[in-house]
Amino acid sequence: MSRPTAPAPTSRWFGWGSDDAATPLSPEVLGLLEAGLGIRPRDARPVALTDVRLPGCRLPQDAREALTAAVGAGHVLEDDRSRILHTRGKSTPDLLRLRGGEADDAPDAVVLPADEDEVVAVLRVCVAHRVAVVPYGGGTSVVGGLVARRDGFAGVIALDLSRLNRLLAVDEVSLTATLEPGLRTPQAEELLAAHGLQLGHQPQSYEYATIGGYAATRSSGQASAGYGRFDELVVGLRLATPEGVWELGRAPATAAGPDLRKLVLGSEGAFGILTSVTLRVRRLPEVRSYEGWHFASFDKGCAALRRLAQEGPLPTVLRLSDEAETAVGLARAHDVGGPAAAAGGCLVVVGHEGSAVAVERNRVAAAEVLTASSGRPLGAEPGKDWVRGRYAGPYLRDALLDVGALAETLETAAFWSALPQVYDAVRAALTSSLEATPPLVLCHVSHVYPTGASLYFTVVCAQADDPVAQWREAKRGASDALIAAGGSITHHHAIGTDHRAWLADEVGERGVEVLRAVKARLDPGGVLNPGVLIP
């Protein structure tokens, strides 16, 4: 049992990461904005923290006292800064509203339990006092997963899990590790590395997102082709509910009825609070080898990825930028607009991690497939560039917002045969709904499966007078379009509140009713993240 050596850093209240890591826009990007999108940089920086308009704390006194009894004095925070830091997540509308000084969705208090027992105690207090509970890990939701319904409740608390940050157990024979939910990814990797192990889960939110959040939202990382989606890594879990703890996972796989672990994974705090997850882990790789490949078109690149996904060998990282994203150089997010690695066409990043023998074997075999699929090797440089900038996207967004640009992402997945029509439909919908501020629409394939793949879109345009409404319209149009074309409403961002209206398109009215029935059984008081996930 061990804990991280250093506390987790706090993200900026109005944006991503720390001021230290923030970078201003390069002259190249400013040039792109002005020439390509007609955006004349203006000062659109956030208001001061002290100018944020915060609703008064509405928590009843008896609830406050009971919560304090459950977690101890000093672990129920009601100061402005704590409440603002736990307001909403990190979608562009979330940031735009906070940057403008609007914090209507702030929780009444932030509660920090120390362990599973305290989590259960807090839930019981919340049921008794009809207080809504928003589980809070890294606060990185981009789909409104941290905005619970207020009506019918005496108050709303953010249940901050950052004190549940232990590595509880390591099984070096089975290659599993049991982790608490509040661990940030770098903390988890630090603790595992002491055993020569790693998780390998590397979404763009890597620095701030938590183990519990990954499980609750069925996260997928940049290296999930090789290491697996997060839900595939979970072999066991414990879920705290108001009625006690539910433990699952006696074996890697069984036929003992439906796999109920999968019913908890993706439940976004609506069924309970994950208090630990047991994950498949890997030995630290001996070698990491990244390289770039060039394809003449997005279609040809997709065909090559499909062949690797269906016939193998599957690299650890496999990522294809479309023509627009390749031209802008977004695959090197720390240096967008710099000299492009590929003149025209599309960039594929291929990464292999593992033992020296396995990496060399797979690299050679994958290169044969890529070459046979009309790919042209670009060497190690584009791969290194991508690795360097892999977590830079959210910093770039903050800088774009600062100068009056709108920047946001959305994602979907589809079977291979439907992928071209989903790609076209989303681009057309975004271009059409943002007609007044013609957007740059970039796309990449970041996750492949034998039967399909994900599409990840980045949109940049000038901000309209009401950029929140502007994006809401664009997002609605794109969501309707991708559903009509056969895509999923989300590949790895989850449902939250932003995608709730499309959940029935995804799982049917019957599916929504089944989720309601499960929630009614596990959370009869309905205090767990009300309004999130389930319409």
Place this chain on the structure above:
Amino acid sequence: MSRPTAPAPTSRWFGWGSDDAATPLSPEVLGLLEAGLGIRPRDARPVALTDVRLPGCRLPQDAREALTAAVGAGHVLEDDRSRILHTRGKSTPDLLRLRGGEADDAPDAVVLPADEDEVVAVLRVCVAHRVAVVPYGGGTSVVGGLVARRDGFAGVIALDLSRLNRLLAVDEVSLTATLEPGLRTPQAEELLAAHGLQLGHQPQSYEYATIGGYAATRSSGQASAGYGRFDELVVGLRLATPEGVWELGRAPATAAGPDLRKLVLGSEGAFGILTSVTLRVRRLPEVRSYEGWHFASFDKGCAALRRLAQEGPLPTVLRLSDEAETAVGLARAHDVGGPAAAAGGCLVVVGHEGSAVAVERNRVAAAEVLTASSGRPLGAEPGKDWVRGRYAGPYLRDALLDVGALAETLETAAFWSALPQVYDAVRAALTSSLEATPPLVLCHVSHVYPTGASLYFTVVCAQADDPVAQWREAKRGASDALIAAGGSITHHHAIGTDHRAWLADEVGERGVEVLRAVKARLDPGGVLNPGVLIP
């Protein structure tokens, strides 16, 4: 859309397969029985079909008429043979009772709908008339999955899905195929082969088990190391319930809430009737290469399998017999007791299927790992032997029952670190509870995962006076022991009624309650396979 060219064969009512394929025991096996187990062969053959004691048909006349209206005349069968053929499954107790002429669990009628609409219509009739519905595919359950509770119902029907036997769609880009549930595996493979495709799902029940049954019970096949468990192959499904059809699966993977497909897979007919499943399929392999390896002990063999599962490359088939099973030669079930391929130690069968290039690459790489793990290559012969006898086990059991031996199997799965204690505990429990008729206990590992593996036990001993009670006791002892040692109550045989008492050990009381809540929502009348899966 296509259907099989030939009708599916009917299994023998008292046992497995057809009389043509049945083989008498070899002199070597008879010798083993007598010398090793003290079994003097006696005539224990089944009673004649006409001597089976069948309860009268209890279906009320109005229910019979409504069912006939739903599926048409000629598709509601009440003759003795049809009812006996749909009585229970193929566990040894199931067979022993039928062989003795006892068919108390016979359904009142066998109903054969033609399509999904008729399935829904039948379910509505059953709700209206309070008739219990047992979904019936190949009838190969070995866990009492076809024995519904009678009390509180006006009757019980077997819903035979054999007429839902179409290949509905093939997507050659995404490599998926949509199949109806009543297709037997050889039929499904024949239809897919016309497109150059295959499923690759090869459990021992291959010849008789159906697509719907595999999905409903989360089957795992002999080649699931390479092709995946059946639940991993399902990307979409349609479930008929009394209130209509529920469709799931917009994309290979999403983050749109919990993966509800996984809640249907493994639901064993308790939530609804699968009317189609969309499966990942593969191109037909160019090459199939099987070989044998020798290890000095079961522990050393396990270590080698673990290394392949954790570091790769994973063969298509990977199977390790323990010392006892190797000595008996059960891995060559068509020729048990013949000259052993390996003198002492343990046999591993390794199979690779795929393109010539991939097979050669993986074969060489796997051989390096096996050699480094102290394995000794035995060449292709043991591999060929295993392939030849891979479906012979159930025929051998019939022949053993015929001469008064008891033969049955049970299986479990555990994390690698718990595997040795589970192995020891199950062997000890079986040896102890069958003390009066000292058993031969054989075991193999047939499925590996990065974090664990399955154990499959075969038990042979002399029949006691009441062999059903004899096995019930042995099974109870083994089940308690494997749960206490950290194993799963079942790896791929499912819960049915035989494992129901241990479901709460597997998923917790909370898990049982969640399953009840889901069932109440999907099957408010409670007519779907009552008493199966959910305690």
